[in-house]
Amino acid sequence: MTTPDWDGDRYAEIATLQHDLGRRFAAELSPPPNARVLDAGCGDGFVTRLIADRPEVAEVVGFDPSPLMIRAARDDAHPSIEFIEGDVTTFTTAQPFDLAVSLNALHWVHDSVAALSRLREAVHPGAAVVCQFVPEGERPSVEDVAFSVATAPAWADWFGGFGAPHVHRTRGEWRDIATSAGLVVDDATERDLAWDFGSAAAFRAWCALGFTAYTDRLPPERHDEFVTRVTDEYGRVTGSDQVFRFLQLRLASHRP
Numbered sequence: 001m002t003t004p005d006w007d008g009d010r011y012a013e014i015a016t017l018q019h020d021l022g023r024r025f026a027a028e029l030s031p032p033p034n035a036r037v038l039d040a041g042c043g044d045g046f047v048t049r050l051i052a053d054r055p056e057v058a059e060v061v062g063f064d065p066s067p068l069m070i071r072a073a074r075d076d077a078h079p080s081i082e083f084i085e086g087d088v089t090t091f092t093t094a095q096p097f098d099l100a101v102s103l104n105a106l107h108w109v110h111d112s113v114a115a116l117s118r119l120r121e122a123v124h125p126g127a128a129v130v131c132q133f134v135p136e137g138e139r140p141s142v143e144d145v146a147f148s149v150a151t152a153p154a155w156a157d158w159f160g161g162f163g164a165p166h167v168h169r170t171r172g173e174w175r176d177i178a179t180s181a182g183l184v185v186d187d188a189t190e191r192d193l194a195w196d197f198g199s200a201a202a203f204r205a206w207c208a209l210g211f212t213a214y215t216d217r218l219p220p221e222r223h224d225e226f227v228t229r230v231t232d233e234y235g236r237v238t239g240s241d242q243v244f245r246f247l248q249l250r251l252a253s254h255r256p
């Protein structure tokens with residue numbers, strides 16, 4: 001499976017939700033003094049910059065497999081951040097970090113054990129690995145709805161052999177995966193959140209940006225129709241065509 005590319009500039013324009021989550025995520029971190037921090041799946045670097053601005057942080061490396069995201073991140077240079085292309089399942093470093101973090105990237109990575117193993121290897125013994133992402137829940141997620149629309153007969157011509165780009169696992173599965181990746185889990189808190197986009201059109205625009213794994217398979221003239229079909233179906237799950245409801249699991253662990 002190839003990693004879908006994300007349009008870094010468009011992402012920065014529409015990512016108000018990610019930025020709000022990013023502010024909370026960065027504020028809840030506890031980096032040690034003079035920390036070197038690793039941000040896995042850094043996207044356009046918004047959260048990476050917030051982390052770098054914390055007084056305890058000396059230096060941050062942000063990496064992402066998307067060349068468009070890394071280009072957008074580098075466009076807003078920061079003196080103590082290095083942005084590089086990289087994949088969390090293969091990432092290695094010769095200089096271990098004091099803290100590794102990842103926000104809303106790991107539910108796009110199929111090999112979760114490899115991802116957490118690489119993050120464990122990237123930090124010093126005793127250092128924390130803090131990842132937040134979407135887990136499996138009882139309510140169908142927008143990603144679940146997109147996949148069920150794509151695999152319905154009406155769209156089958158374009159989605160033959162298509163596998164879901166997202167990976168949602170329960171909190172218990174994530175605990176087990178972290179343990180088998182050699183991490184000690186300190187906390188696994190799940191939050192059920194909602195974000196009102198203010199209009200159905202704004203919610204569709206946000207979905208369109210995150211659904212490139214789907215729309216890349218479609219002729220351009222059918223992109224809007226696909227996204228609208230997903231948001232209509234999803235509206236039946238949530239009762240609203242402009243409110244996004246989603247879970248966030250904050251998996252806080254450390255390398256023993």
Ligand SMILES: C[S@@+](CC[C@H](N)C(=O)[O-])C[C@H]1O[C@@H](n2cnc3c(N)ncnc32)[C@H](O)[C@@H]1O
Pocket residue numbers: 003004006018019022040041042043044045046047063064065066069086087088089102103104105106108109
């Ligand atoms: C929703 S964005 C989150 C970006 C940023 N962390 C934020 O919170 O704004 C998800 C990011 O995960 C990245 N990603 C997908 N697969 C990845 C992988 N195998 N390794 C690292 N990052 C990955 C995507 O390229 C994308 O930039």
